Amino acid sequence: MSSFGERAAHDGLSMAGGKSPWGGTGEEGKASGSEPGAPDGDSAPPPPAPPSGNEPKGPRNPWLPPSSGGSGDRRPSIEDIFRKRGGGGNGGGGNNGGKGGPNPSFRLPQRPDGKSWTPLIVGAVLLLWLGTSMVHRIAPQEEGVVTTFGSYSRTLKPGMTFTLPWPFQSVSTENVTQIRRESIPEGDSEKLMLTSDQNLVDLSYIVRWNIKDLKLYSYQLADPDQTVREVAEAAMRQSIAEVTLSDVIGSGRAAIETSVRDRMQRVLDAYRAGVTIQGVDIKKTDPPTKVVDAFKEVLAAQQDAQSAVNSANGWAQQLTARAQGEAAAFDKVYAQYKLAPEVTRRRMYYETMERVLSQTDKVIVETPGTVPYLPLPAIRQTPPPSTEGGAK
């Protein structure tokens, strides 16, 4: 913005001096220091009437014959354009031809050898124009299409390339290797889809794609990105409609992903979209929130069933182990019994009877023919001493 400050200083100077910029027509050379034309930052409105008594001539038309304004009228208008470009666009360039004209006394500083800067500036701008519109650096992940007057001529590969300058050829580059990701649905909203058994599933997924053929991508579809989304949606719904809910939630995910991808690729190839679907990833398959409880109930039932089986297994282990134990014990005893059957049998008999009779009340009725009166309920509490004594 140094030029801006400089100009402001010039303005101040011109005001202080009270010199009219529209005054002396042939004196531009002398008045090179005063630059009154642009009232700060806005050259659009006609400049205010100068304070001096000289007759203001108003904006000059640069196309007018030079006799009225002298040769200086043409020159500053060109320079003015350049000055405005450098100054960051105050006032815009739209009115250079008309009202931007009245800067007759502005002149660029001269080169040391006294020649004008203008040819150099013109040359630089020309170089800039040719440089930016002829030389193209295509980054490794990019490609570019070249159009000649709007007609496709070739595709640029990565590297430095040259084309004709702008009005003849133009280049538009696009990143072709970058994988684009479309998340459907956007956000965390619930997206319900119908499965083949007419159940609903809440599903979200990501589509990864990139540009396969930039030429087709650029010219074939009106809105390729939107098309990819819509095709993804149609393909996903169709694939989901072919499988059951349990497949979607359970084991069938990978198959669905593949079938959606293939289906999308087929449709997009039919459109000649120039797009490759790298993959479809199902992020989430959930039952709808309203029936989540019922789905949890199924899980609980599975747990219950498992625990019933587990406890039955435990019981079974116990039972068979006991059977084996008892059988083993019997086998051991039996082996000894075989060696001395009579004695063992007797021994076991007496030992058992001992244990049994030592714990019980005993009544021995000796005389045959007597029918003992047994007050059974009474015996249970206090055994009558008479019978006891009789027994002895």
Place this chain on the structure above:
Amino acid sequence: MEALERLWHEQKVALIAAAVVLIALLSCLKQVNETEQAVIVRLGEPVRVVNRFRPNADFGQTGAGLTWRIPFLEQVITVDKRVLDVSMERQQVTSADQQRLEVDAYARFRVIDPVKMYQTAGTVDRVAEQLQPILNSVLRQELGKRTFGSLLTAERGQAMENIRKGLDLEAREYGAQVIDVRIKRADLPDGAPLESAFTRMASARQQEAATIRAQGQKNAQIIRAEAEAQAAKTYAESFNKDPQFYDFYRAMQSYDTTFAQKGSSTSMVLSPDNEYLRQFRGK
């Protein structure tokens, strides 16, 4: 600069003439982009088409680029050459079995006869506008012939093809070709149908849960029975070696557990003939 000024002074008329000629030339030229077709209209009557869509023409050989026209007399109408989109608003469709379904569809079309399109519709947007109600009605008609179940599954493909053909027939009137019709979404409408679907799903799950529990019980029972059988087999193998001894052995065990517990209040009336009291008689 001085030279330029001198040139301007001397050749003013020539320079202005050259500029006018240049402008005139430029106004005769018209750039047609690769994505456009151009209809040249002379006094309201289309005379020729530049860069018309041809199915197998490769880009770069299609005729895009600069074209000439007569200024003021001829007007250039540009028509999109790319594949365009008509989207259908969500609408309810009733299937053949009287179930309601909310359907969202789109069609892709391309203007293949720009002259016809210009004469009938005027602009591409108008074509899309015209096609939309047709798509609605064709879709409604076609889906109405099918049952709810078949709409969801593979038969959709055939339905879509029929709809495409129906729409294509109408679109040809506007110089457009329908490439594809697809149902984006086919959902149950909100309210009663959706709620009843939820209820159905929930009850199906509950039924599944009950089945799983019953299955678990069944398995547990089988496991128990198998264990019992196994135990019986073990016992039988062992005890069958000497059933009589087993009888004795087991009887002894049984007497033990039945009578020999501490504090049992069993009373026994024994006859002296009892085997245990045999020695009482002193024999």
